[in-house]
Amino acid sequence: MMSYANSSTGSGSRTARRTFEFGRTYVVRPRGKHQATIVWLHGLGDNGSSCSQLLESLPLPNVKWICPTAPSRPVAMLGGFPCTAWFDVGELSENGPDDLEGLDASAAHIANLLSTEPSDVKLGVGGFSMGAAIALYSATCFAHGKYGNGNPYPVTLRAIVGLSGWLPGASNVRNRVGGSDEAARRAASLPILLSHGLCDDVVPYTYGERSFHALSSAGFRNLVFKPYDGLGHYTIPKEMDEVCNWLNSRLGL
16 A cells, blocks of 8 residues: 655645545566556556456566555545546546545656666556546646646656547646656657547547547657447557557567
């Protein structure tokens, strides 16, 4: 179990602290030469174990997969019902308030898991649904060089995969990344694969599309967006095959 206490201080204000207890982390070891490590993030209410079972069947022998489990927390979208969630979410909307503290805590947990990997190994983050949202948020932190709270982002990401997800803080991403040449360079060079089912009734397809446009207009140039006809809010073998092919080519596996 890992816990993060996020503190925010203001002049004369008391320190507000929320501690996030992350669940168990599952690891799928590479069957071949260890060339890449990818943290894969589950969706709302799920856990790292189910991800690891899917990933160990993929034909990517040179990838080590790390599958953490999100903290259990009350989720506003579910009327305050507690379940595993990478951050709190009320409604999916462009203008809804983002749980910056929860986003940063999860992004930091992922970066921490990657920070101890060997220096010659390429690092990536991927996920499904809410896990995809955190993968995309991590991409913006990497490009910006900082988390939303201003602390430095410590690892170099080489690939991002987001399936059936959305970009939290989409309206602000251009401001975050447009601030420096260095950030623009990192954004332009980071490969990102987005895919989304046209029949998704949980995270509507338009959210995937809008996320793609928000990233693109913020300077993320190495973007692929794949729509899947007839696909709902789940993954299919064809989609996972495309993920494997994309990772092989982008990471030179």
